[in-house]
Amino acid sequence: MKRHDIFTIHAAPFYAYRKQVILRQAQKLKQVFPDFEILYSIKTNPFFPILQTISEFGLGADAASAKEVSESRRAGIPSERIYFSAPGKTRDELEDVIGRCHIIADSFHELDLCNRLAQEKHAVLPIGIRINPAFSMEGTEGGPSQFGIDEEQLLSSHAFDDFPALRPTGIHVHIQSQILDADQLTAYYAHVLTLALRLEHLWDTKFSYINFGSGLGIVYDPDTQKPLDLDVLQKKVSTVFDAFRPRLQAKFLLESGRFLVGESGVYVTEIMDIKISRGKTYYIVKNGTNGFFRPVMKELMTKDQHTPAPAEPFYTCPNISQVTLLADREGTETVDIVGGLCSRYDLLASNVTLPRAEVGDRLLFTNAGSYGYTLSPLLFGSQTPPDQLWLEHEIDI
Amino acid sequence: MKRHDIFTIHAAPFYAYRKQVILRQAQKLKQVFPDFEILYSIKTNPFFPILQTISEFGLGADAASAKEVSESRRAGIPSERIYFSAPGKTRDELEDVIGRCHIIADSFHELDLCNRLAQEKHAVLPIGIRINPAFSMEGTEGGPSQFGIDEEQLLSSHAFDDFPALRPTGIHVHIQSQILDADQLTAYYAHVLTLALRLEHLWDTKFSYINFGSGLGIVYDPDTQKPLDLDVLQKKVSTVFDAFRPRLQAKFLLESGRFLVGESGVYVTEIMDIKISRGKTYYIVKNGTNGFFRPVMKELMTKDQHTPAPAEPFYTCPNISQVTLLADREGTETVDIVGGLCSRYDLLASNVTLPRAEVGDRLLFTNAGSYGYTLSPLLFGSQTPPDQLWLEHEIDI
Numbered sequence: 001m002k003r004h005d006i007f008t009i010h011a012a013p014f015y016a017y018r019k020q021v022i023l024r025q026a027q028k029l030k031q032v033f034p035d036f037e038i039l040y041s042i043k044t045n046p047f048f049p050i051l052q053t054i055s056e057f058g059l060g061a062d063a064a065s066a067k068e069v070s071e072s073r074r075a076g077i078p079s080e081r082i083y084f085s086a087p088g089k090t091r092d093e094l095e096d097v098i099g100r101c102h103i104i105a106d107s108f109h110e111l112d113l114c115n116r117l118a119q120e121k122h123a124v125l126p127i128g129i130r131i132n133p134a135f136s137m138e139g140t141e142g143g144p145s146q147f148g149i150d151e152e153q154l155l156s157s158h159a160f161d162d163f164p165a166l167r168p169t170g171i172h173v174h175i176q177s178q179i180l181d182a183d184q185l186t187a188y189y190a191h192v193l194t195l196a197l198r199l200e201h202l203w204d205t206k207f208s209y210i211n212f213g214s215g216l217g218i219v220y221d222p223d224t225q226k227p228l229d230l231d232v233l234q235k236k237v238s239t240v241f242d243a244f245r246p247r248l249q250a251k252f253l254l255e256s257g258r259f260l261v262g263e264s265g266v267y268v269t270e271i272m273d274i275k276i277s278r279g280k281t282y283y284i285v286k287n288g289t290n291g292f293f294r295p296v297m298k299e300l301m302t303k304d305q306h307t308p309a310p311a312e313p314f315y316t317c318p319n320i321s322q323v324t325l326l327a328d329r330e331g332t333e334t335v336d337i338v339g340g341l342c343s344r345y346d347l348l349a350s351n352v353t354l355p356r357a358e359v360g361d362r363l364l365f366t367n368a369g370s371y372g373y374t375l376s377p378l379l380f381g382s383q384t385p386p387d388q389l390w391l392e393h394e395i396d397i
Numbered sequence: 398m399k400r401h402d403i404f405t406i407h408a409a410p411f412y413a414y415r416k417q418v419i420l421r422q423a424q425k426l427k428q429v430f431p432d433f434e435i436l437y438s439i440k441t442n443p444f445f446p447i448l449q450t451i452s453e454f455g456l457g458a459d460a461a462s463a464k465e466v467s468e469s470r471r472a473g474i475p476s477e478r479i480y481f482s483a484p485g486k487t488r489d490e491l492e493d494v495i496g497r498c499h500i501i502a503d504s505f506h507e508l509d510l511c512n513r514l515a516q517e518k519h520a521v522l523p524i525g526i527r528i529n530p531a532f533s534m535e536g537t538e539g540g541p542s543q544f545g546i547d548e549e550q551l552l553s554s555h556a557f558d559d560f561p562a563l564r565p566t567g568i569h570v571h572i573q574s575q576i577l578d579a580d581q582l583t584a585y586y587a588h589v590l591t592l593a594l595r596l597e598h599l600w601d602t603k604f605s606y607i608n609f610g611s612g613l614g615i616v617y618d619p620d621t622q623k624p625l626d627l628d629v630l631q632k633k634v635s636t637v638f639d640a641f642r643p644r645l646q647a648k649f650l651l652e653s654g655r656f657l658v659g660e661s662g663v664y665v666t667e668i669m670d671i672k673i674s675r676g677k678t679y680y681i682v683k684n685g686t687n688g689f690f691r692p693v694m695k696e697l698m699t700k701d702q703h704t705p706a707p708a709e710p711f712y713t714c715p716n717i718s719q720v721t722l723l724a725d726r727e728g729t730e731t732v733d734i735v736g737g738l739c740s741r742y743d744l745l746a747s748n749v750t751l752p753r754a755e756v757g758d759r760l761l762f763t764n765a766g767s768y769g770y771t772l773s774p775l776l777f778g779s780q781t782p783p784d785q786l787w788l789e790h791e792i793d794i
Contacts, residue, residue: 043739043778064739067779086778088669088681088737107681109670109756132674144677146735174739272485273506277529280541284485284504293774300698300712304705311697311742338543340485342440342461342571345708359506374778377690379771381440381483382464 006395007326012362013269013287013386015373017045019053020394021264026057029216032234033254035241039083041215041257042068044313044370049390050261051075061101062213062255066093069101083211083253085130085172087147091117104128104172104211106148111163118165128170128211129154135191137176137184137214147174151195160203168203171196174213174255177312180225182233186240188214193244200248211253218262220367221319258313258370265369266397267292267386268326271361272340281335283357288339288346291386292368293376295321296339299347313371323348326362329355337363341381364397403792404723409759410666410684410783412770414442416450417791418661423454426613429631430651432638436480438612438654439465441710441767446787447658448472458498459610459652463490466498480608480650482527482569484544488514501525501569501608503545508560515562525567525608526551532588534573534581534611544571548592557600565600568593571610571652574709577622579630583637585611590641597645608650615659617764618716655710655767662766663794664689664783665723668758669737678732680754685736685743688783689765690773692718693736696744710768720745723759726752734760738778761794 007016029038039062040054046068052075054061060081061072072082082101089106091113097103098117105111105127118125130148134141142151149159160168173192179185189212196210216233219225241252269291273284289296294314301308301315310316323337334353339346348365357363378385404413426435436459437451443465449472451458457478458469469479479498486503488510494500495514502508502524515522527545531538539548546556557565570589576582586609593607613630616622638649666688670681686693691711698705698712707713720734731750736743745762754760775782 041739046779065737065779067781071779086737086739087672087735088683090669090683107670107672109672142675144675146672146674146679146681146733146741147739150674272487273504275484275504275506275543277543277547278539278541282543284543286485286487297697300694300708303708304703306701306703306705308701308703311700313740314697314742336543338484340462340483342438342483342544343710344543345711374776375774377772377774378776381771382443382462382468384464 006391007268007364008362010387010389013267013291014389015265015267015368015386016389016391017047017050017261017265017369018391018395019049022050022053022260023057025260025263026059028230029254029256029259032230032237033252036252036254037081039211039253039255040260041255042072044257045261045265045372046071046374047388047390048075051077060253062257063101066096069097073100083128083172085128085211098125102126102128102170102209104130104170106130108149111159111166115163115165124165124167126169126208127166128172128209129168130172130174131195133173133175133191133195137179137188139187142175148172154199155202168205168207170207170209170211170250171199172211172213177215177258178217178310178316179214180217180219180228182229182236185216185233186236189237190240193240193248196250197244197247207248207250209253210248210250211255213255215256216259218258220321221317223319224317262367262370265367265372267365267368267372268362271357271359271363274357274359281333283335283337283363284340285337285348285363286340287383287386288348289341289343289376290378290380290383291339291376292348292365292372294371295348295365296346299350300345313375320367322366323352323354324364325354325357326364327355327357329357329361331356340383366397403788404665404761405759407784407786410664410688411786412662412664412765412783413786413788414444414447414658414662414766415788415792416446419447419450419657420454422657422660423456425627426651426653426656429627429634430649433649433651434478436608436650436652437657438652439469441654442658442662442769443468443771444785444787445472448474457650459654460498463493466494470497480525480569482525482608486510495522499523499525499567499606501527501567503527505546508556508563512560512562521562521564523566523605524563525569525606526565527569527571528592530570530572530588530592534576534585536584539572545569551596552599565602565604567604567606567608567647568596569608569610574612575614575707575713576611577614577616577625579626579633582613582630583633586634587637590637590645593647594641594644604645604647606648606650607645608652610652612653613656615655615764617718618714620716621714658766659764660766662764662769664762664765664769665759668754668756668760671754671756678730680732680734680760681737682734682745682760683737684780684783685745686738686740686773687775687777687780688736688773689745689762689769691768692745692762693743696747697742710772717764719763720749720751721761722751722754723761724752724754726754726758728753737780763794
């Protein structure tokens with residue numbers, strides 16, 4: 001089926017996610033990290049067929065809420081492949097997930113909550129710890145963070161003396177996402193491995209897992225970004241991990257969210273009106289802000305000629321999503337694409353050059369597979385929110 | 398009931414809207430604009446008890462989608478007090494609302510759609526027109542806009558010759574919101590009135606309504622903003638309208654959204670964890686981004702020491718919401734307030750000084766009555782979204 005056909009049948013607006021792209025990306029990860037357990041970061045896109053695909057392919061889940069734990073289980077991901085890591089976990093949530101996933105504590109307060117729960121059950125609870133490391137992705141000293149426990153607080157204390165019902169079974173480090181540089185990632189993995197060895201020695205234990213967060217970046221802007229070189233990464237990574245492997249029994253976990261699904265998704269909407277006002281042309285489409293917010297956010301963040309540093313997952317870079325017209329039209333024009341809300345900042349793209357569209361034509365936005373649907377304020381304006389479609393078969397866009 | 402009591406009973410997080418504040422604000426508007434029909438801009442907050450209050454108080458509705466039209470009717474607002482104005486209206490939406498509200502066309506394309514619908518029904522359809530005026534709120538020339546039809550396009554054409562089944566019955570102008578200056582507003586009203594007279598003359602008609610959009614601003618930041626002086630506004634407004642009144646038969650409409658509800662609402666959330674990392678203290682609360690996004694947006698927009706121009710309704714000014722601790726605690730500390738998502742930009746407030754809180758304490762954010770709940774990406778992270786509470790009686794915050 002041609003692209004135009006499949007994307008013009010269903011009532012717009014909608015997201016469409018391509019299963020084959022997700023499988024291809026998963027395959028790539030498996031090749032670079034053959035001995036790893038790959039975890040899908042559900043927060044990037046919790047759409048259920050995606051979770052089922054993740055499950056079928058044998059990947060695990062990085063869950064950031066109790067609901068994400070239960071959704072993972074519902075999709076058939078076994079408990080031993082689900083890792084629950086997030087700040088601010090409540091006692092209720094912890095009680096709810098015990099025995100249903102690995103719990104990664106984010107603070108001393110959470111360790112205390114888990115210890116009490118374990119004592120009440122007269123059990124010893126295996127627990128992971130998220131660590132705020134003393135290093136940054138740039139190789140400088142680590143700063144303060146709302147996530148995890150500072151490395152030095154763990155190294156200077158006998159943390160588990162206070163928590164007799166807990167047994168440390170793993171660590172989790174995640175400091176920055178969207179990294180496209182193989183050297184940076186490799187150095188980061190080596191740092192985490194070194195830290196794991198120190199903590200194993202300190203706590204006189206052998207971890208059963210080491211969770212390498214931070215994922216792998218994807219290219220949003222082909223003009224300014226180069227894709228992560230997976231061949232280079234594979235070689236460097238295998239050198240590092242081979243060096244540490246003999247000293248560690250732990251399973252290595254790799255989190256990846258947008259690498260798996262980001263490019264799989266597109267957002268398709270329909271042009272409802274075309275307006276020329278004082279020399280400027282506007283395409284007015286269904287559901288901008290309340291459909292696919294990330295491009296609107298990019299316009300907001302970069303207004304006033306400002307070029308901000310990335311603020312993941314809200315803003316990555318100026319050229320965050322490419323837009324194409326899903327119709328064969330002659331001539332071109334430069335337009336602003338706006339949604340139908342009564343705000344002039346309901347702006348999906350400014351000054352883009354496209355074939356000269358007609359009302360009823362559709363526009364396709366790329367890179368809508370991660371942080372799209374769930375990161376949009378879908379209720380705003382009381383308009384019908386976009387559907388989400390699942391495309392099993394190969395479709396070019 | 399004491400504030401602490403009422404705000405600590407219900408499970409957090411939640412929004413709470415105070416009916417008495419809304420009624421007080423409505424009363425103020427009635428005093429300044431005694432002969433006007435006041436329209437509530439539903440998009441600011443479509444919570445149903447608010448619509449019922451609006452209905453009981455005899456106000457009308459500014460609806461921005463077909464759903465907002467039907468919700469207005471469900472709340473008991475009569476059709477003749479509902480005005481549907483938005484860009485990108487579809488044929489289906491228009492067909493759905495005909496006879497159920499005043500329709501304000503946003504473009505020549507919409508005029509054409511309405512004309513065809515009227516012809517199919519062998520009827521003459523009264524229609525309003527949203528106009529993009531040739532003046533700005535600052536008194537300079539008007540620029541291009543995605544909203545309405547350019548004033549000069551209307552003045553240079555016999556617009557209605559092509560639409561024999563339409564009868565022009567009103568105009569709508571809305572160019573900028575959040576205005577706190579009485580002089581600016583008065584000059585704007587005078588401009589709109591002059592434009593109305595010119596169009597009545599051109600089309601040889603008498604309008605039945607003139608809809609003054611743009612609302613009235615509210616103070617978000619008491620340090621840098623002064624409230625709109627309603628006494629001054631009333632005097633100036635009555636002078637202007639008295640001068641035009643004899644030449645016009647039209648009803649005057651005034652849109653106001655956030656002026657009615659903005660200050661009525663608060664957002665209450667709970668501290669789940671307190672963490673000190675490398676000298677910095679974090680309060681980790683339930684539902685930041687996925688609860689009340691506007692403060693998070695403010696932090697995003699102003700990061701990198703950037704001070705952007707307003708971008709309503711997403712960003713108004715740096716000090717957008719005041720936060721207080723709902724507990725009596727001794728000492729103070731300076732903290733970052735963050736949500737529980739795995740993003741360091743899930744940041745509700747940075748470097749605020751508060752009484753030294755304990756886990757389980759609650760925080761109250763002000764100015765959450767407009768563009769709060771529906772402007773937040775509630776699904777992100779699959780956490781339970783906040784409730785919305787309706788407070789009938791007087792409550793201090």
